[in-house]
Amino acid sequence: MSKRPNVDIDDVVRSLKMRALRVFAAYCGAVAAGFAAPSRSPLSPTNIFAPVSTPAESIFDLSRFVLMVTAAIFAVVFSLLAYAAVKFRKRRTSDGREPAQVYGSIQVELAWTVIPILIVVVLFLAAARVIVNIQNASRPSNALEVTVIGHQFWWEYRYPSQKVVTANELHIPVGEPTFLTLLSADTDHSFWVPRLAGKTDLIPNHPNSMWLDPHETGLYLGQCAQYCGTQHAKMLLRVYVDSREDFNRWIQEQSRPAHIDGRVSEGQQIFERTACINCHTIRGTPANGTYGPDLTHLMSRQTIASGAVANRLGDLIAWIYNPALTKPGCKMPSMGLSAQRAAAVAGYLETLR
DSSP: OOOOOOOOOOHHHHHHHHHHHHHHHHHHHHHHHHHHHOOTTTTTTTOSSOOSHHHEEEHHHHHHHHHHHHHHHHHHHHHHHHHHHHTTTTOOTTOOOOOOOOOOOOHHHHHHHHHHHHHHHHHHHHHHHHHHHHHTOOOOOOEEEEEEEETTTTTEEEEEETEEEEEEEEEEEEEEETEEEEEEESSSSEEOTTOOOOOOETOOOOBBEEEEESSSSEEEEEEEOOOOTTTGGGGEEEEEOHHHHHHHHHHHHHOOOOOOOGGGHHHHHHHSSSTHHHOBBOOOSSOOOSSSSOTTTGSSSEETTTTEOOHHHHHHHHHHHHHHHSSSOOOOOOOOOOHHHHHHHHHHHHHOO
């Protein structure tokens, strides 16, 4: 019979202690690296650690404070547990008697009651301060106003003062506040662009609002953050922060009626003789539907299907031919067009720039 090898309990405890300390140090290092300074990695367009707008920066600062508090709690609790495990471990010389028990200690009971209450109160006040500051921000007289309407499964953007309507890709100027009025046409949605602001829900018959003041130009991505149906995952957000000059140019181009090209008259006739005109608007033509996205300047957008695919001719033909292949469960029906007729309609839409 083989003998069981002798194990030094003290060595095992020391080994476990060192491993636990290494894990704890690695955790703290990772947290510090993530929160020490906002990241600017181009590989993470939805990076919550790289805020570029005042609301997002306030949320980031709050999250950093909360994590510091909870990390301190973790460090204290972990240290006490490690100390107790090492200090009061069973020793070879132990006689096995139960240690002295403490009952009814007012000091201990007050400590584990008052300290957690104070921690919760501090975290509550910190969060309430951020919420109040964001929600009660003053609205400058020259602020840009945009109405955002959530649909299954796409976004509609209306610029009332500029009389511009577009879809899925929001354009706003850099360095200036933009106030969004959030509405829903059907069910609950949630507008979330992590680097610009926190989540705000779009609720039927209950208008909400939020604001952005981006400090850097660029493309910022987001996502509907409230499950809204089959294609919730492909209800994407694209926010373009432009210089004031580029934004003015974009508004001017979007204000124009559709450009009519006689070379694609066949596709235009097919579009206007099918149910397409009941859902879509193309300004300057008989198409004046409001159920689907405004297509007046469709080709000025980088994507179609609410960011699901790139806005290329081949993808556009496939989308028209059978939308369910790209977004199963989407509200756009197949019109039963042949591949040739779908290509003709796509050729017409390709001229809407």
